[in-house]
Structure formats: structure tokens, C-alpha cells
Amino acid sequence: DALLTNFTVIHLHGKNNKPLYSTINGYYPFAFADMPTVINACDIALSRGGSNTIFELLSLQVPTLCVPLKRNSRGDQIKNANYFKNKGAIMALDEDQLKDNLLQSVNNLYKRRNEITANLKKLNLENGTKEE
Numbered sequence: 001d002a003l004l005t006n007f008t009v010i011h012l013h014g015k016n017n018k019p020l021y022s023t024i025n026g027y028y029p030f031a032f033a034d035m036p037t038v039i040n041a042c043d044i045a046l047s048r049g050g051s052n053t054i055f056e057l058l059s060l061q062v063p064t065l066c067v068p069l070k071r072n073s074r075g076d077q078i079k080n081a082n083y084f085k086n087k088g089a090i091m092a093l094d095e096d097q098l099k100d101n102l103l104q105s106v107n108n109l110y111k112r113r114n115e116i117t118a119n120l121k122k123l124n125l126e127n128g129t130k131e132e
Contacts, residue, residue, distance in 0.1 A: 002103045007110075010038055036060065044109050049077040049092075054084065059125050063116040064090045065109045067098055088119040 003009055004026045011019055011029040019029035030038065035053070039045065039060050047053050049066035057064045066085070068077030081092040091112070093105045109116070 003106060007106070010042065012038060044106070044113055046106065049081045049090075051076060051080060054080050054090075055125075058084065058089060058120060058123065061117050061120045063109055063113040063120070065105055066090050066092045067095055067102075068092070070095045087123065089116065089123055091116070 009027045013019055013031055015031045021027050035056050039056055039062055042062055045057050045062045045064045047064055047066055049068045066081035068081045084090040085092040091109050
């Protein structure tokens, strides 16, 4: 709820993961939406940091806060988050700190979005589907 004070929230979720909210002003849940279209509409993103999503966000240069799963995970989300955090390309938040630090971290990401976007540009990511 606190996020909705300053942000419009687009929530991408799996078809079997029904959102808790459905009719709150400023909150828009989508199941399996066209990710590039939705991501292009975002100023910032909050993600678990799975491979597909993180590379979509990075290639579209969307400043991202990753909160990787610690439990019930192969550990790839943590590795992704740490790698790109060390390059200054994302911010990361430990899942155990989510409850107490989410709002502050999202606000900080928004304030630092230009700096993080500049760092994303330095990564010089290329389109992996581009034909030559």
C-alpha cells in the first residue's frame, strides 16, 4: 500500500499466482503480459532477478531493485543480483530485509535511476536476437 502513495504499480505474475489486490487505484496486475511492452512503460522495476527477467530489464535499461529468493531457489537469482549489483547496474535487497526496507529501497532506486541507467549503458549489452 505504501508504494501506491508515490508510484503506479504494474504487477507481472504467473497465471496461478493471483495477486492479493485487484481493484486498488494505481495497482495493475497482469498475468503473462507482453514483457517488453510492459517494461518499456516502467521508470523502475522490482524483480526477483531470474535470468529472463533480469536480462529483459537490463537490455531495456530499466533501473531495477532485485530481491532474490533465498529459499526454494537454485541460487541463480542471488548470483544474478550480486553480479549486476557489483557492476552498479542494479540495486539489491536481501529477502530477509524486504519487510523493513522495501519502501526505502524503492524510493532510493527511483532517486538513483539516472545514475543506474548510466551504468547500464556502460555495460554495452547487445541484442542477442539481432541478426547480422
